[in-house]
Amino acid sequence: MTLVAHSLSRIKASPTGGLTEKGNQLKAQGRSIISLTQGQPDFETPQNIRAAARAAIDRGENRYPPTAGIVPLREAVADKFRRDNELPYKPQETIVCTGGKQVIANALLATLNPGDEVLVPVPYWVSYPELVTLFGATPVPVPSSAATGFKLTPQALEAAITPRTKWLVFNSPSNPSGAAYSRDEIRALADVLLRHPQVWILADDIYEHLLYGDLRFATMAQVEPALHERTLTVNGVSKAYAMTGWRIGYAGGPAALISAMAKVQGHFTSGACVIAQWAALEALTGPQDFLDASRASFVQRRDRVLQRLQAVPGLHCHRPDGAFYIFPSCQELLGRTTPSGRALATDEDFALALLEEAGVGVVHGSAFGLAGHFRISYATGVEQLEQACDRIQRFCSELR
Structure with missing residues (x-):
């Protein structure tokens, strides 16, 4: 007799939570990790x-x-x-x-x-x-x-x-x-x-x-x-x-x-x-002025991340109209290998290699039902976003 219900065999654990936890583990080992996996505003509650x-x-x-x-x-x-x-x-x-x-x-x-x-x-x-x-x-x-x-x-x-x-x-x-x-x-x-x-x-x-x-x-x-x-x-x-x-x-x-x-x-x-x-x-x-201020900040972040990622050969980004996510296509980069010899056959391979080799946490598109993409949350500080874009650009440029 097994302990776990049969119904649980029908579902997968949350990929977002899994990649966030993996990033936390690497950070605990002393690695420099920039996590863009969670949709969580970095602002303080008003x-x-x-x-x-x-x-x-x-x-x-x-x-x-x-x-x-x-x-x-x-x-x-x-x-x-x-x-x-x-x-x-x-x-x-x-x-x-x-x-x-x-x-x-x-x-x-x-x-x-x-x-x-x-x-x-x-x-x-x-x-x-x-x-x-x-x-x-x-x-x-x-x-x-x-x-x-x-x-x-x-x-x-x-x-x-x-x-x-x-x-x-x-x-x-x-x-x-x-x-x-x-x-x-x-x-x-x-x-x-x-x-x-x-x-x-x-x-x-x-x-x-x-x-x-x-x-x-x-x-x-x-x-x-x-x-x-x-x-x-x-x-x-x-x-x-x-x-x-x-x-x-x-x-x-x-x-x-x-x-x-x-x-x-x-x-x-x-x-x-x-x-x-x-x-x-x-x-x-209560007062709703916080909404305008945070929205303006997200627009600035979206535009900057979009600008940076659109300049990366092999990535293609659709301009989002809302939320705080960008969903680039990495399809052109699949089939390549990292400098360490790691093959990128799928978007999940891409996301894991980006985390483990470049220190940037993203979520692979197949987790959202659309392979060949990955999700970035730009609900974090501008400085971290700039550093993450630097790492993504370098990671993609070094693929062979």
Whole structure:
């Protein structure tokens, strides 16, 4: 008899976490490692948010919170959806979870049955297909490429839908590509979804406030209100407010779905950390000037890293419109060898060699469903990014 559940044999460990840990191990051995693997802003959580957490502690906010979230935060989440996204969720149609990942896991576990299919546009965040598989359903990758700006097209969406399709996972701006959809592009996808009433939409909007240039953010149920009753709109405070470690995600959706998700959460974790919830309340209701300042910094970093990488022979970079990732193609460099004689047959070989021989941690594109690429997170300091680009340029130039 084996200890580990059979279901775990269907999924892989997180490649992002694995490469981050490998980088940490090398660093512990005295190596100089610049890790660009995690999507984690290097800014400090704003002072007003930290002060709100301290005040909650001083007030004695140390009891179990309601499973679906403290009432003031659920009200603030509903207000945020109304104010920013024109979505008329009531507080009882919201839920607060331990990070956006738990929101997604709760929704999938509460709704999926064996035989169900979930459409996952490629390239995808690493946890989407693994969660679908873990819960007994089938992830269906829907292809895209640099030629489509790494975006799902209406034609590809239509071709992927079957009578078994339960969900479409829709992430804009996207991890890992940084691709962001215009209102017109979302409108075209919505027109397809209106023809298939069995398909629910999981709109992962976690990078909502990290959108650059003239593009304005829009979400699926906002663009097409007729999809409101079969859309779960997911968001959180991690990326926008530099609160990754506070672990607060939230969502709005139909009351029956939110109730089912709360039922799952009641047995898994109960309510999210109450101190972090009071901090998240301040994030959503307090001053928002931090968003503009951090966005401006990310634009500067994106442009500089893009400039540096586009000058590297063999790398090709699509300009991202949001999030804090660049997703270069390294396809031309595969088949070459490093000065130590290491063969680079795959993008994973490329990422491992870059880490072990040049001291730069990135995540290989096949982890996101699109081989021949790698993901860089530029959510770190400018000086480190410059050093990382120096190392990448040198590493690529020395390949034979």
